[in-house]
Amino acid sequence: MSNPFLILSDSPSTIYKDILECVLLCTVNDQPTIPAVYLADLATSLPDNWDKNFIDQALFERLHSSDPSNQFLTPTNNKSTNRTDTNVIVENRCLHYLAGCYQRLLKQRVSYSVRLISC
Numbered sequence: 001m002s003n004p005f006l007i008l009s010d011s012p013s014t015i016y017k018d019i020l021e022c023v024l025l026c027t028v029n030d031q032p033t034i035p036a037v038y039l040a041d042l043a044t045s046l047p048d049n050w051d052k053n054f055i056d057q058a059l060f061e062r063l064h065s066s067d068p069s070n071q072f073l074t075p076t077n078n079k080s081t082n083r084t085d086t087n088v089i090v091e092n093r094c095l096h097y098l099a100g101c102y103q104r105l106l107k108q109r110v111s112y113s114v115r116l117i118s119c
Contacts, residue, residue: 016050023104025089026062027073035074035089037062068092
């Protein structure tokens with residue numbers, strides 16, 4: 001089986017936004033479009049072009065958050081976030097969070113591959 005993290009190595013910057021939001025369940029936008037953990041420190045130093053290093057920094061910041069629920073933001077127009085989704089987003093057990101990231105990455109990888117094929 002190929003390494004699913006290879007998708008991060010040479011993808012355009014829009015993929016990194018998808019990875020941040022859909023895999024890490026984080027955002028650097030103080031008015032997010034999806035429920036996510038807001039990474040305030042990272043938001044203050046946004047690069048012009050997102051790359052793998054930006055995702056590394058985001059993951060580092062997220063894992064060092066002592067209580068992600070304090071940084072949890074929901075879109076003002078989205079009332080559909082249920083309790084289970086919230087628990088997944090603000091998971092504070094490192095291995096559980098990373099396992100969830102890995103599962104979401106695999107799903108994103110399949111989704112991204114389908115989009116490339118259909119183009």
